[in-house]
Amino acid sequence: MSSKIKIIDIAERTGLSTTTVSRVLTGKAKQYRIGKRSQQIIEEVAKELNYIPNHFAATLKSGKTNTISLIVPTLGNPFFANIASLINNEVRKLGYTLIISDSNEDIETEILEIQQLVSRNVEGFIIIPSGENFEHIEQIYSQGLPLVLLDRYFENSNLPYISTDNYQGAITATKYLIEHGHTSIACIQGVKSSTPNKMRIKGFKHAMQEEGLTNIHVIGDDFSVQNGYQETKLLLRWKERPTAIFALSNTITMGCLKALKEENIKVPDDISIITFDDHLYLDFLETPITCIAQPVEHICKIGLKYLFSKLNNELELITDHVMLRPDLKIRNSVKKMS
Amino acid sequence: MSSKIKIIDIAERTGLSTTTVSRVLTGKAKQYRIGKRSQQIIEEVAKELNYIPNHFAATLKSGKTNTISLIVPTLGNPFFANIASLINNEVRKLGYTLIISDSNEDIETEILEIQQLVSRNVEGFIIIPSGENFEHIEQIYSQGLPLVLLDRYFENSNLPYISTDNYQGAITATKYLIEHGHTSIACIQGVKSSTPNKMRIKGFKHAMQEEGLTNIHVIGDDFSVQNGYQETKLLLRWKERPTAIFALSNTITMGCLKALKEENIKVPDDISIITFDDHLYLDFLETPITCIAQPVEHICKIGLKYLFSKLNNELELITDHVMLRPDLKIRNSVKKMS
DNA sequence: AATATTTGAACAAACGTTTGTTCAAATGAA
DNA sequence: TTCATTTGAACAAACGTTTGTTCAAATATT
Numbered sequence: 105m106s107s108k109i110k111i112i113d114i115a116e117r118t119g120l121s122t123t124t125v126s127r128v129l130t131g132k133a134k135q136y137r138i139g140k141r142s143q144q145i146i147e148e149v150a151k152e153l154n155y156i157p158n159h160f161a162a163t164l165k166s167g168k169t170n171t172i173s174l175i176v177p178t179l180g181n182p183f184f185a186n187i188a189s190l191i192n193n194e195v196r197k198l199g200y201t202l203i204i205s206d207s208n209e210d211i212e213t214e215i216l217e218i219q220q221l222v223s224r225n226v227e228g229f230i231i232i233p234s235g236e237n238f239e240h241i242e243q244i245y246s247q248g249l250p251l252v253l254l255d256r257y258f259e260n261s262n263l264p265y266i267s268t269d270n271y272q273g274a275i276t277a278t279k280y281l282i283e284h285g286h287t288s289i290a291c292i293q294g295v296k297s298s299t300p301n302k303m304r305i306k307g308f309k310h311a312m313q314e315e316g317l318t319n320i321h322v323i324g325d326d327f328s329v330q331n332g333y334q335e336t337k338l339l340l341r342w343k344e345r346p347t348a349i350f351a352l353s354n355t356i357t358m359g360c361l362k363a364l365k366e367e368n369i370k371v372p373d374d375i376s377i378i379t380f381d382d383h384l385y386l387d388f389l390e391t392p393i394t395c396i397a398q399p400v401e402h403i404c405k406i407g408l409k410y411l412f413s414k415l416n417n418e419l420e421l422i423t424d425h426v427m428l429r430p431d432l433k434i435r436n437s438v439k440k441m442s
Numbered sequence: 443m444s445s446k447i448k449i450i451d452i453a454e455r456t457g458l459s460t461t462t463v464s465r466v467l468t469g470k471a472k473q474y475r476i477g478k479r480s481q482q483i484i485e486e487v488a489k490e491l492n493y494i495p496n497h498f499a500a501t502l503k504s505g506k507t508n509t510i511s512l513i514v515p516t517l518g519n520p521f522f523a524n525i526a527s528l529i530n531n532e533v534r535k536l537g538y539t540l541i542i543s544d545s546n547e548d549i550e551t552e553i554l555e556i557q558q559l560v561s562r563n564v565e566g567f568i569i570i571p572s573g574e575n576f577e578h579i580e581q582i583y584s585q586g587l588p589l590v591l592l593d594r595y596f597e598n599s600n601l602p603y604i605s606t607d608n609y610q611g612a613i614t615a616t617k618y619l620i621e622h623g624h625t626s627i628a629c630i631q632g633v634k635s636s637t638p639n640k641m642r643i644k645g646f647k648h649a650m651q652e653e654g655l656t657n658i659h660v661i662g663d664d665f666s667v668q669n670g671y672q673e674t675k676l677l678l679r680w681k682e683r684p685t686a687i688f689a690l691s692n693t694i695t696m697g698c699l700k701a702l703k704e705e706n707i708k709v710p711d712d713i714s715i716i717t718f719d720d721h722l723y724l725d726f727l728e729t730p731i732t733c734i735a736q737p738v739e740h741i742c743k744i745g746l747k748y749l750f751s752k753l754n755n756e757l758e759l760i761t762d763h764v765m766l767r768p769d770l771k772i773r774n775s776v777k778k779m780s
Numbered sequence: 781a782a783t784a785t786t787t788g789a790a791c792a793a794a795c796g797t798t799t800g801t802t803c804a805a806a807t808g809a810a
Numbered sequence: 811t812t813c814a815t816t817t818g819a820a821c822a823a824a825c826g827t828t829t830g831t832t833c834a835a836a837t838a839t840t
Contacts, residue, residue, distance in 0.1 A: 110796060121820045126798060136799095137817055154581075159561040160502040161796035164825045178527055179542075185523030189516055192544040196551065201558055204517075204542040206530040213534070220539055223497040243492075329722065361726040384667065385723040388699040448826060459790045464828060474829095475787055499826035502795045 109153045117149050118142075125150075129157065163225055172228035172411065173203040173221045175214060181327070181355060183381055183400075184232060187254065190404045191230060198412060200227075211235030218244060228411050232256055236297035238263060250414035252407050255398075257299050257425075264424035266407040270300045270380075273396040273430035274307025277350055277378045280394070280432060282315050285441030286348040286376060291320075292335045292360065293352045294327030301327075304352050304380065321346065324356065332359020340367055347376060347441060354381035357393060372439035382433055392435035399428045447491045455487050456480075463488075467495065501563055510566035510749065511541040511559045513552060519665070519693060521719055521738070522570060525592065528742045529568060536750060538565075549573030556582060566749050570594055574635035576601060588752035590745050593736075595637050595763075602762035604745040608638045608718075611734040611768035612645025615688055615716045618732070618770060620653050623779030624686040624714060629658075630673045630698065631690045632665030639665075642690050642718065659684065662694065670697025678705055685714060685779060692719035695731060710777035720771055730773035737766045 111129070115122045120142055127136045128146040149155075163169050174191055176184040188204050195202040203226065207214035214234045218241070221229070228250040231241060238258045245251050245263055257265035281289055291308050294301045305322055312320050324335040332351060336359065339346060351357040357379040364371060371377055371391040379386075382397035406426055449467070453460045458480055465474045466484040487493075501507050512529055514522040526542050533540040541564065545552035552572045556579070559567070566588040569579060576596045583589050583601055595603035619627055629646050632639045643660055650658050662673040670689060674697065677684060689695040695717040702709060709715055709729040717724075720735035744764055 112796080122797080123799080123821080124819055126796095127819090130798080132799095136819085139818055142818080156557055156561050158502070158563075158796050159558070160498040160563060161825090162798070164496070164498040164502055164796080164827085165798040167825080179517060179523045179530070180527035182520050182523065185517045185520065185526075188523075188542075189518035189544055192517065193546055196546070202544075204526075204544070206527055206540075206542070208531055208534075219494055220497070223494050225496075225498060358722055358726070362722075365726065384696055384700075385727070388696070388703065388728060389723070389726050390728045450826080460827080461791080461829080462789055464826095465789095468828080470829095474789085477788055480788080496826050499795090500828070502797085502826080503828040505795080 108158070109155045110158070111155075113153065114146060114149050114155060117153070118145050120146065129155075167225065169201075169225045169227055170199065171201045171203060171224070171226050172230065172415075173205060173226045174230045175205045175207055175217055175221075176232050177207055177209045177234045179204075179206050182383060183354060187232070187400060187404055190401060191408065194404065194408050198408075207234045209234050211237055215240045222249075228415050230254060230407060230411060233258075250411055252411050252414075254403055254407050255300065259299055259302070262424065264410065266403050266410065266426045266428070267300065268398040268403070268430045269427040270303035270430075271307040271310075273380065273398075274304040274350075275311045276430070276432050277380070277396050278308050278311035279315075280434075281348045281350065281376065281378060281438060282311065282317070284348075284376070284438050286438075287317055288319060288344065288346040289321065289348045289350055290335075290339050290346040291322045291350040291352065292324040292332055292356050293322055294324070294331070294356065296325055298327075301352060308350060324352075327353045327355055329355050329359040329362070332356035333363045334359070336360045336363035337367075340364075340369065345375070348438065349375060349377045351377060351379040354379060354383050354386070354395075357381075361389070372437050376438040378438055380430075387435065391437050393437040394435045395433050397431045397433050399430065402428055446496075447493045448496070449493075451491065452484060452487050452493060455491070456483050458484065467493075505563065507539075507563045507565055508537065509539045509541060509562070509564050510568065510753075511543060511564045512568045513543045513545055513555055513559075514570050515545055515547045515572045517542075517544050520721060521692060525570070525738060525742055528739060529746065532742065532746050536746075545572045547572050549575055553578045560587075566753050568592060568745060568749060571596075588749055590749050590752075592741055592745050593638065597637055597640070600762065602748065604741050604748065604764045604766070605638065606736040606741070606768045607765040608641035608768075609645040609648075611718065611736075612642040612688075613649045614768070614770050615718070615734050616646050616649035617653075618772075619686045619688065619714065619716060619776060620649065620655070622686075622714070622776050624776075625655055626657060626682065626684040627655075627659065627686045627688055628673075628677050628684040629660045629688040629690065630662040630670055630694050631660055632662070632669070632694065634663055636665075639690060646688060662690075665691045665693055667693050667697040667700070670694035671701045672697070674698045674701035675705075678702075678707065683713075686776065687713060687715045689715060689717040692717060692721050692724070692733075695719075699727070710775050714776040716776055718768075725773065729775050731775045732773045733771050735769045735771050737768065740766055 111122045111125050114125045124138055125146050128138055128143050133143050176188055179185045192202050205217045207217055211234050230252055232254050233256050238261050253263055253265035255267055257267055309320055324331045349360055351360055369375055377393055379393055379395045382395050386393045449460045449463050452463045462476055463484050466476055466481050471481050514526055517523045530540050543555045545555055549572050568590055570592050571594050576599050591601055591603035593605055595605055631643055647658055662669045687698055689698055707713055715731055717731055717733045720733050724731045
């Protein structure tokens with residue numbers, strides 16, 4: 105580790121003070137009336153020595169990090185990875201640095217992660233939470249840290265969020281199935297405690313009941329391929345096999361397809377599928393899958409807009425709770441029953 | 443922003459010095475013979491006040507961050523997102539923090555990103571580089587920063603890397619096509635300057651020539667869906683249409699499939715496909731796609747092992763350049779020509 | 781009882797910046 | 811020439827930890 109170049113090295117080299125060097129290098133030359141010549145020579149020497157400022161010293165003194173953080177449940181899920189990529193690009197454009205964290209769908213890890221980020225003086229948080237607890241989030245929020253939840257949120261908390269109207273989305277999906285003559289529908293859910301899941305289940309049940317359907321099946325308990333696979337395997341053994349599956353995420357659908365393939369059940373001839381979340385590949389599958397697509401780009405953009413307006417203390421009256429309408433994308437995975 | 447709790451607050455509350463508090467809170471109590479009672483009361487008060495150490499102050503003094511960083515070209519590509527997720531979990535187990543950065547496939551961003559990370563005293567780098575330049579990487583490497591490249595590397599540099607044997611992989615794929623009677627093969631490549639791409643092209647050409655095939659088509663220039671789509675659209679207009687496509691990444695394949703679907707060309711009846719990179723969905727496509735699968739988990743694990751042995755100054759004689767064998771996963775996208 | 785050793789904890793100096801304030805020199809005005 | 815103003819830059823005190831060293835009290839040894 106070659107001994108690093110410090111401001112004082114530049115000061116000595118140029119015969120100027122650390123104060124002056126610091127002010128030039130942080131772009132405050134005009135403000136403090138540093139001479140043109142001094143500016144120039146400082147910049148030259150800094151470049152020549154390949155000076156990289158010590159972020160820790162700077163932050164310790166100034167308190168400013170220009171950094172915000174994004175916590176996602178797992179980057180293994182393309183839905184979240186995609187969000188991470190989108191947000192990363194936007195944040196950079198705004199002159200901030202983004203620290204991306206993967207909480208591994210584990211609340212303890214999430215809590216730890218938040219602690220570390222706070223101790224790193226992160227100035228704002230974008231969180232897709234991993235559990236049903238939110239005390240740790242409310243704690244930092246109440247300390248005044250700008251913060252916004254994406255996708256997942258909490259009903260009995262008023263932490264700000266941008267999400268999809270999962271309730272409506274589920275109703276749309278369910279009604280679509282019912283309109284196509286399906287009355288026996290198995291809904292494979294994700295993490296029971298997560299709000300999106302709750303809302304989707306609520307929408308599903310509501311739509312079923314409204315149509316007078318009482319035979320309601322909700323199964324499963326995880327947004328994973330594994331869960332989709334297992335539950336599908338099981339439901340194929342029911343004495344009265346459902347005619348349609350409503351999968352509550354793209355990962356669950358992936359598992360469904362795996363199980364169906366193994367059992368040689370054809371979509372949509374033998375069973376129909378509709379899923380939450382869109383993805384490019386859904387269009388190229390053996391049977392393109394009809395889905396409820398979330399407006400991911402919008403969620404990200406609005407989330408960032410919200411966060412930065414907080415960050416800049418803009419007092420615009422933006423609502424703290426935003427629900428965006430999902431889209432029904434009709435493809436070929438739902439059969440019209442006669 | 444409520445004024446944060448500092449070590450001195452705990453010191454005052456407990457009647458002890460900041461020195462003692464610091465030593466207890468960083469687990470050096472035994473080493474410095476702090477009394478049991480003192481330890482206990484300090485820990486109690488720290489918890490009670492919800493003390494979060496100021497990472498910047500600590501690092502500034504100690505120089506230790508326990509942080510390593512991962513730079514990927516884009517999290518939008520599941521291949522990289524997957525790597526990020528895998529590495530994140532492993533790193534955490536090792537008691538380190540991982541900062542994940544997305545360079546957006548842009549070398550300037552990558553350079554900036556590395557600068558920021560260096561100024562954050564990151565102790566090690568895992569990089570999947572985005573361009574053909576590597577001076578900036580060699581610079582930090584020569585400063586003694588532990589570093590390893592994953593997947594992509596540079597031929598005329600001896601930066602350490604863990605990668606797939608892309609040359610062999612391409613030969614395997616090409617021979618597989620040739621064995622199935624294909625002689626007119628279009629190879630859709632990714633970023634020309636990237637080493638994996640170069641090696642794959644080299645393998646492709648080598649295998650073709652070895653079989654006496656001189657009609658070699660290499661087209662395209664990006665690891666993107668867009669590129670796969672456009673090039674496929676174009677090649678379908680050739681007067682002599684190739685009987686097989688060798689796509690050099692999963693994203694390119696995605697674009698291929700989109701184009702083929704639009705033109706109503708069936709795989710493998712009308713055209714065969716083989717691709718680099720495996721993914722769960724490849725199995726569920728209309729035609730499951732035969733692929734050259736990279737040993738991603740191994741790449742990550744070996745990469746981390748390498749990095750941490752450097753980090754801990756273990757002088758084990760580990761090679762700096764590791765090439766792992768890819769696997770041919772045979773599915774249904776290649777037709778036997780008669 | 782006198783000396784040596786152990787135990788427990790504090791002093792004070794870093795770490796590399798940023799920043800409110802002061803100060804001298806140069807310039808302009810009268 | 812004298813006083814006021816502008817210009818350019820330095821002083822020195824933070825920021826919140828960590829850590830080499832010192833020191834007093836308590837205990838053990840002779």
